[in-house]
Amino acid sequence: xxxxxxxxxxxxxxxxxxxxxxxxxxxxxxxxxxxxxxxxxxxxxxxxxxxxxxxxxxxxxxxxxxxxxxxxxxxxxxxxxxxxxxxxxxxxxxxxxxxxxxxxxxxxxxxxxxxxxxxxxxxxxxx
Amino acid sequence: xxxxxxxxxxxxxxxxxxxxxxxxxxxxxxxxxxxxxxxxxxxxxxxxxxxxxxxxxxxxxxxxxxxxxxxxxxxxxxxxxxxxxxxxxxxxxxxxxxxxxxxxxxxxxxxxxxxxxxxxxxx
Numbered sequence: 001x002x003x004x005x006x007x008x009x010x011x012x013x014x015x016x017x018x019x020x021x022x023x024x025x026x027x028x029x030x031x032x033x034x035x036x037x038x039x040x041x042x043x044x045x046x047x048x049x050x051x052x053x054x055x056x057x058x059x060x061x062x063x064x065x066x067x068x069x070x071x072x073x074x075x076x077x078x079x080x081x082x083x084x085x086x087x088x089x090x091x092x093x094x095x096x097x098x099x100x101x102x103x104x105x106x107x108x109x110x111x112x113x114x115x116x117x118x119x120x121x122x123x124x125x126x127x
Numbered sequence: 128x129x130x131x132x133x134x135x136x137x138x139x140x141x142x143x144x145x146x147x148x149x150x151x152x153x154x155x156x157x158x159x160x161x162x163x164x165x166x167x168x169x170x171x172x173x174x175x176x177x178x179x180x181x182x183x184x185x186x187x188x189x190x191x192x193x194x195x196x197x198x199x200x201x202x203x204x205x206x207x208x209x210x211x212x213x214x215x216x217x218x219x220x221x222x223x224x225x226x227x228x229x230x231x232x233x234x235x236x237x238x239x240x241x242x243x244x245x246x247x248x249x250x
Contacts, residue, residue, distance in 0.1 A: 034209050038237070041203060044171060045237055048195075048244035051182045058179040066176050074175070078168070085164055088157045095154060127172035 021104065026109035030087040033080040040077035078123050083116035149208055156205040160198070167198040183248055192249040199241045207234035 018024060043065065050061035064070050090108050093099050099108055139145070174185045186192050210230045218226055 012222070031209075031213055034206065035213060038203070038206050038233070040196055041199070041206070042237055044175075045199070045241040045244065048186070048248070051179055051186075052244040052247040055179055058182070062176075064180070079171075081164065081168065085161065091159060092154065092157060105234070121174065123168060127169060 022106040022109040026112055030084060033084040037080055037084065075124065079116055079120045082111060082119040086112040086115050152208055159201050160205060163198040163201065166194055166200050170194060186245060186248040192245050196242060196245050200238055203234045203238050207231060
């Protein structure tokens with residue numbers, strides 16, 4: 001029976017020794033956008049709660065969300081959610097066993113980056 | 128001589144303790160969100176910037192209220208498990224457990240607040 005390496009394994013690969021690559025960058029951006037989006041969700045929940053509570057509270061939340069700062073946060077949130085959306089689709093495609101060769105993975109990475117910007121522009125125009 | 132098989136020793140020893148179940152949840156919720164999120168962006172994006180009367184009128188209608196509620200629940204639970212994966216990659220020991228508990232608490236608090244607000248508006 002194989003009793004190899006029951007000792008301490010490293011938690012994560014030592015990313016700092018690698019040159020940045022499309023595969024690693026598109027992967028870490030997925031994690032960053034996914035986790036950052038909780039801030040967007042909490043902002044929207046706060047705004048809903050304010051709308052449900054009182055006119056004065058709504059004015060406060062609405063003022064924050066429609067200020068220039070709120071606009072920046074919401075546009076970045078849109079970019080983040082579309083990027084994470086496309087990354088999730090790629091992840092499902094990977095999970096099904098497709099597109100795992102480096103060339104395809106890199107192409108899909110560019111598709112996610114460019115696609116998320118395009119979808120964000122469309123969202124800002126439509127919504 | 129060890130009597131435990133290699134498989135028996137490995138079960139439950141992954142970072143999360145229940146890796147396949149966790150991964151399956153992420154796949155199921157990802158597919159659900161792929162359908163929910165575009166509509167969610169349209170509804171909430173259109174509602175933001177409106178007057179309080181307009182916002183209340185939007186979320187008093189069944190479709191926007193239900194879609195926002197379910198996207199909030201599935202989305203935040205997807206965050207919950209995704210954030211847990213991140214914590215398991217970068218933290219260990221008690222810090223890992225404390226951070227995971229914090230994320231679970233934050234997730235349920237966010238969902239509860241959103242559902243309360245939606246319920247108060249819709250009912």
